[in-house]
Amino acid sequence: MNFFDTVGKMAIGSRLRLLTDKITEDAAQVYGMYGISMQPKWFPVFYALSRGENKTITEIAREIGHSHVSVSKIVREMIKNGFIKEKKDKTDGRKTVVCLSPKGMEVNEKIAAQYIDVNNAIEELSAQTKHDLWKAMQEWEFLLEQKSLLRRVQEQQKLRESSQVRIVPYQPQYRQAFHDLNEEWISTYFKMEASDYKALDDPDGHILRKGGHIFVALYHDEPVGVCALIPMKDPDYDFELAKMAVSPRAQGKSIGWLLGKACIEKARELGASKVYLESNTILKPAISLYHKLGFQKVAARKSPYERANIQMELAL
Structure with a gap:
C-alpha cells in the first residue's frame, strides 16, 4: 500500500516535498536542454531581475515572497556564478542593489524559448487533470495567510483535549483540590487574604450551605480546575462568580471557559438576572475569558480583596 494512502493528510508536507523534488529534478534537466547552467532555485530571483531593473535584496524578497536570508544566500550564489552583479545605488550610496550581469542578460534572451x-507542457498536464492544482494552491496560500497550519493544529489540539474535560458538581473528595488550586494561582500573582482562607478552608459553610455551588473540572479524572457560584446579599446581583482556578498543567484546554459556562448555566437555571465578579487587570487571559463569557466592566465597588481592581457583570 502506498505510504501516503496509509498515513493520510497529516503527511501533506512530505507529499508536497516529494512533488517539489520531482519537478525540481526535471527542471534542472530542462535548463540543460536549452544550454542554460542555472539552478532551479535561482529562478525567482532571476525572473525578478529579468526586466533590467536594479533591486535591493529586500525588494526582491518582498516581490517573490521569500525570506531576506534566503534571497541573500541565492544572490551570493548567483554572483559567484556570474549571473548577477551588485553595485551601489545611484540615488543612495548607502544601498547596495543587484542586477543581471552581461552573462545573465544573455541567459535572459536564451530562456524565452x-x-x-x-x-x-504545464498547460498540457493541467488539461489531463481533474483538479486545477494552480487554483488549489492559490486557495491554500490564501487560507494559510489567514490562519497558519500551526494555529489550526493548536485549535484542533485544544478541541480534542477540551472534549476530554468533564465538569462535575463539588463533592467532599474535591475539597483539597478546591483549596490547593486556588492557593496556587493566588500565591503566584498576589498574596492570600483573610477572605480567601474563609472560603477555601470551609467551602461548605461559606459557599454551599448558603445556597452556592462549586464546579470541578476533571481531566482524565484528575481535578484540574474549580469555580464557585456564590449567593450575594445585594439588590443588584444574585450571584458572584468566584474562586475560579485552573492548574498550570492543564491550561490551554478551555477549562476556564467550561467552568464559567457551567456556573452561568446554573445561575440561569436558578432564575438569576445578574452575575458579578471581581478580578485584576494584570490577569489578561482571565479578563479576556470573562469578556468572551459576556461579562462587561462596571463601576468600581468596595471589595473585600486588596488585589481586586476591576468589577464585571453579566446580565442573564
Whole structure:
C-alpha cells in the first residue's frame, strides 16, 4: 500500500516535498536542454531581475515572497556564478542593489524559448487533470495567510483535549483540590487574604450551605480546575462568580471557559438576572475569558480583596 494512502493528510508536507523534488529534478534537466547552467532555485530571483531593473535584496524578497536570508544566500550564489552583479545605488550610496550581469542578460534572451515550452507542457498536464492544482494552491496560500497550519493544529489540539474535560458538581473528595488550586494561582500573582482562607478552608459553610455551588473540572479524572457560584446579599446581583482556578498543567484546554459556562448555566437555571465578579487587570487571559463569557466592566465597588481592581457583570 502506498505510504501516503496509509498515513493520510497529516503527511501533506512530505507529499508536497516529494512533488517539489520531482519537478525540481526535471527542471534542472530542462535548463540543460536549452544550454542554460542555472539552478532551479535561482529562478525567482532571476525572473525578478529579468526586466533590467536594479533591486535591493529586500525588494526582491518582498516581490517573490521569500525570506531576506534566503534571497541573500541565492544572490551570493548567483554572483559567484556570474549571473548577477551588485553595485551601489545611484540615488543612495548607502544601498547596495543587484542586477543581471552581461552573462545573465544573455541567459535572459536564451530562456524565452524555454518559457514557451515549459508553459505549454504545464498547460498540457493541467488539461489531463481533474483538479486545477494552480487554483488549489492559490486557495491554500490564501487560507494559510489567514490562519497558519500551526494555529489550526493548536485549535484542533485544544478541541480534542477540551472534549476530554468533564465538569462535575463539588463533592467532599474535591475539597483539597478546591483549596490547593486556588492557593496556587493566588500565591503566584498576589498574596492570600483573610477572605480567601474563609472560603477555601470551609467551602461548605461559606459557599454551599448558603445556597452556592462549586464546579470541578476533571481531566482524565484528575481535578484540574474549580469555580464557585456564590449567593450575594445585594439588590443588584444574585450571584458572584468566584474562586475560579485552573492548574498550570492543564491550561490551554478551555477549562476556564467550561467552568464559567457551567456556573452561568446554573445561575440561569436558578432564575438569576445578574452575575458579578471581581478580578485584576494584570490577569489578561482571565479578563479576556470573562469578556468572551459576556461579562462587561462596571463601576468600581468596595471589595473585600486588596488585589481586586476591576468589577464585571453579566446580565442573564
